[in-house]
Amino acid sequence: MSTPSTNIEREKIKGIFSSQTVQKIGTGTTVRRTISKMYWQAEELDSGAIEIQALNTSYIPAGPKKEISKEEFLSKYSPEPEFYVSTVYPKMQELNSTIQRGEKARQAGATYSAEFEFQKAIGVDADNVKANFGLGLTYMERGETHKANDIFERLVKLDAAFKQEHKHLFNEFGINLRKTGMQDQAIDYYNRALEMSSRDENLHYNMARAYYEKGELKSCIEHLEKALEINPEHEEAQKFLDYAKKMQSQNAQR
Structure with missing residues (x-):
C-alpha cells in the first residue's frame, strides 16, 4: 500500500489584490483619517517573490512592475476575486477586443479605422505594447514617419516591447522602420533589443x-x-x- 505524497504542489499566488493606506488630514481637533484603497495585479514568481503592478484609473494593469517579498505581500495585500470578475476582467476583455479590431482593420488596409481603435486602446492603457505597435505600423503604412517616430520613442522605452510574447509584432515593426527609411530609429531599436537579448x-x-x-x-x-x-x-x-x-x-x- 503506497502512502499519499506529502509534496503536493500548492497553487501560486495570482490575481487582483488591494492595499490600503491611512492618511491623516488636518491638525488638532480637525484631524480626520481617510483610507485610500489601491488595486494591484499580483503574480508569484518562481523565486517565491511576488511581482505586483498597479491598476490604472481604467482598472487595467499598467505601468512599472515591482517585486516584493511574500511576507510583505501577505501582510499588506488582500485578495479581491469579486472585483476581478465584476470590473477588471470585463475591462481587459474590452481592451483586447479593441486591439483585435484595430489589427483586423490594419491588415485589411483600413488604416484610419485601425488608428481609431489603437488610439482608443492607448487611451485606456498608454503603455499597451500591442496597441502601440499597431499604431506605429499603421502610421508607417500611411507614410506618416513623424507620427511613427513618436510611437517609436515610446516603444523603445518599454522593456515589455522586447519580450518573447511580442516577437512577431516586434520583428514587423523593426523591418518597417528600415523599409520606410527610418534607419537611425531602426538601429536604436535593435540596439535596445540587443540589451534584452x-x-x-x-x-x-x-x-x-x-x-x-x-x-x-x-x-x-x-x-x-x-x-x-x-x-x-x-x-x-x-x-x-x-x-x-x-x-x-x-x-x-x-
Missing part, C-alpha cells in the same frame, strides 16, 4: 541590414560576423557578409 543572431542580421542601407559597411560587417559567431549555419548572414566584404574591397580600390 544579446545572443540573438537575427537581431544582429537586421542591424547589419540597417547599417548597410545607411552606407556604413564596417558596422554592417561587424554585426554579420556577430550573427555568424552565434549561429555559423545562418546562410543569409554568410551570403550577406561575402557581398558586404566584396563591396568594401571595391570601395577601397576606388
Whole structure:
C-alpha cells in the first residue's frame, strides 16, 4: 500500500489584490483619517517573490512592475476575486477586443479605422505594447514617419516591447522602420533589443541590414560576423557578409 505524497504542489499566488493606506488630514481637533484603497495585479514568481503592478484609473494593469517579498505581500495585500470578475476582467476583455479590431482593420488596409481603435486602446492603457505597435505600423503604412517616430520613442522605452510574447509584432515593426527609411530609429531599436537579448543572431542580421542601407559597411560587417559567431549555419548572414566584404574591397580600390 503506497502512502499519499506529502509534496503536493500548492497553487501560486495570482490575481487582483488591494492595499490600503491611512492618511491623516488636518491638525488638532480637525484631524480626520481617510483610507485610500489601491488595486494591484499580483503574480508569484518562481523565486517565491511576488511581482505586483498597479491598476490604472481604467482598472487595467499598467505601468512599472515591482517585486516584493511574500511576507510583505501577505501582510499588506488582500485578495479581491469579486472585483476581478465584476470590473477588471470585463475591462481587459474590452481592451483586447479593441486591439483585435484595430489589427483586423490594419491588415485589411483600413488604416484610419485601425488608428481609431489603437488610439482608443492607448487611451485606456498608454503603455499597451500591442496597441502601440499597431499604431506605429499603421502610421508607417500611411507614410506618416513623424507620427511613427513618436510611437517609436515610446516603444523603445518599454522593456515589455522586447519580450518573447511580442516577437512577431516586434520583428514587423523593426523591418518597417528600415523599409520606410527610418534607419537611425531602426538601429536604436535593435540596439535596445540587443540589451534584452544579446545572443540573438537575427537581431544582429537586421542591424547589419540597417547599417548597410545607411552606407556604413564596417558596422554592417561587424554585426554579420556577430550573427555568424552565434549561429555559423545562418546562410543569409554568410551570403550577406561575402557581398558586404566584396563591396568594401571595391570601395577601397576606388
